[in-house]
Amino acid sequence: MNEFFQQWFDARSSVPGTIACAVTADGAGFCRSLDPSFPDEQMKEIVSALRSGAPFPGAESSEVRWHTWVFANGKIRSVIRPHGWTFTTAVRVNSEAAQILDPLSEEFLALNPPG
């Protein structure tokens, strides 16, 4: 299953405007930074910080599709699959990566790994 998500991640992680992105499950997974000033370790800290947040109230975890943290110059999106795999990406505002955030998120949720 790791290989399946790794292939998807490799194919989707280099869209212009992406600062860094990660696909993780239970804290482990793949992480890539496309911005030299933003090392992978910091992206891992972001993924970790997002995992520690309070659950969205009034909804089962399966009802939450994604969260988007909107800042003046960019967005951080975390897309949550029902069985724990999470896609996290940080993009710059008005970039190609920002424009395809929704279809990319839908695609991640619709992935059908073997087995």
Place this chain on the structure above:
Amino acid sequence: MSEAKHSVLFLDDDKDFLQTIQELYGTMSGQSWNIHTAPTPDRALEILEAERIDLVVVDINMPVIDGIQFLGILQRRHPKLKRAVLTGLGTPEKRAACLANGADLFMEKSPSPEGYKSIFVMLGELLQWTPKEGFEGVLRKVTLQDVIQMECLARNSSILEIYNEHVLGQIYIEEGQLVHAIGAGLLGERALQKLLSLPGGSFELAQFTPPEQKSLSGSWEMLLMNAAQALDESAAVTEEAKTAAASANELASHLEEILVCTSAGDTLVEGVPHDAPARVNWLQSMGQHAAMLGQLLPLGNFDRLETELVEGRAISLTRGGKLVLVRVSKGLGSK
């Protein structure tokens, strides 16, 4: 018996009243009035087809077709006929509706013989009345602005009387200048704007008599321009209000929950189905995480956290020291 000079038709569903009026006015006129009576509108139309009638006197409250509708029929089929209304219960609205449908005279039935004498005199005056010099007819697609412009350019003095089912008003024109307007409970420019904004109705140019006061000043061109501008603005405001109301209705129909609290967790506005403390906790956690994420990845000021749900979406944000959570169901526009 003297020769009948005038033919008068009374339409009323009260047969006793018709019999009384026929005897009374026959006698009072010295039989110079040839009085016809009709208890129904269709009988009245038959008489109008068969006889030369000078004046029709119509009751308002009748079954099937009331007097106001019948006046409308007369206006189309017998436009030259003189028309009066004699009703048991007259209201300002009915009066305006009758005048708008072509009535020349509007009177209430009287409980006393003196009253019926007055009515007889007024009907006699109407029978004697002949149109003044000039043309009479129907102009379609003529605006009140056109009429005012025509009167002002000719430097005429007249009173433009305007009426429809709901409004009665006058615009006074003195030597080509607008000097006074009254109608719909308004005075001056507001009355002028209201009268000029009417979607339809009738008007008559009456002989000028000086108004009790002068509520308009300035050139007629400027007054008309102001009225047109006010009408445009009013239309724009109405459209805006409609759009805002539609948006508010749409939002209200999709709003699932809303909570506003202070950063310390004190709830200010609560419209949530249950478990408000969990939502306060979520908002406080959101504020802390936003600060943390901002330190790890400098992307500028934090604006909001959007949460996409299977059945809707939620916005969590912090503004002016307050924390806000709004959740809406699917189908609401993204704005």
